[in-house]
Amino acid sequence: GIQVEQSPPDxxxxxxxxxxLRCNFSDSVNNLQWFHQNPWGQLINLFYIPSGTKQNGRLSxxxxxxxxxxxxxxxxxxxxxxxxxxxxxxxxxxxxxxxxGPGTRLSVLP
Amino acid sequence: xxxxxxxxxxxxxxxxxKKSLKCEQHLGHNAMYWYKQSAKKPLELMFxxxxxxxxxxxxxxxxxxxxxxxxxxxxxxxxxxxxEDSALYLCASSQEARTLEAFxxxxxxxxxx
Numbered sequence: 001g002i003q004v005e006q007s008p009p010d011x012x013x014x015x016x017x018x019x020x021l022r023c024n025f026s027d028s029v030n031n032l033q034w035f036h037q038n039p040w041g042q043l044i045n046l047f048y049i050p051s052g053t054k055q056n057g058r059l060s061x062x063x064x065x066x067x068x069x070x071x072x073x074x075x076x077x078x079x080x081x082x083x084x085x086x087x088x089x090x091x092x093x094x095x096x097x098x099x100x101g102p103g104t105r106l107s108v109l110p
Numbered sequence: 111x112x113x114x115x116x117x118x119x120x121x122x123x124x125x126x127x128k129k130s131l132k133c134e135q136h137l138g139h140n141a142m143y144w145y146k147q148s149a150k151k152p153l154e155l156m157f158x159x160x161x162x163x164x165x166x167x168x169x170x171x172x173x174x175x176x177x178x179x180x181x182x183x184x185x186x187x188x189x190x191x192x193x194e195d196s197a198l199y200l201c202a203s204s205q206e207a208r209t210l211e212a213f214x215x216x217x218x219x220x221x222x223x
Binding site for chain 1: 143147152153155158166168198200202209210211212213214215216217219
């Protein structure tokens, strides 16, 4: 099945700093999503981005499907951005499940 | 509020108990999913339902029994669980199975004692 890697595994930032999170995947995909898991466990949809670039406030994401990676940019980070960021993909091969990466744990310090 | 609601939010049960987790989606989606998230492990897909039919079962032990009475509701019936089944159980829905955007509920944090 498709493999998903995320880097870095852990990231500590000072409030106001910018960061880039990376997601690499091993096969062609027809769905890629970025999620933020808050301290209570809920997965919040950030972006549905199988290809291209999207922006939502301080967050933006870019997926280069041909090179099998996606990037999540967080600008002017805030303490409320802390949590775990997951990317998840569906492979184009029939029967592949929605596979989650291991996540990046972000801590934003005041 | 994502349109997917799970109850209860927290559950503590003994190994001999029987309990059920409930998920309801208000998005008009046709596919629903159960995921398990254990400490320090990636999210694992357990079951996929499309139009109330089970289309995926990822070698989940029979002590977990899903039920999808209609496209808006999904249950996970639990019986004779083990302590290692303690985890966060997440429900999700999407317009169709295996495609398009998935939305998750708040999760049920289960502790088996």
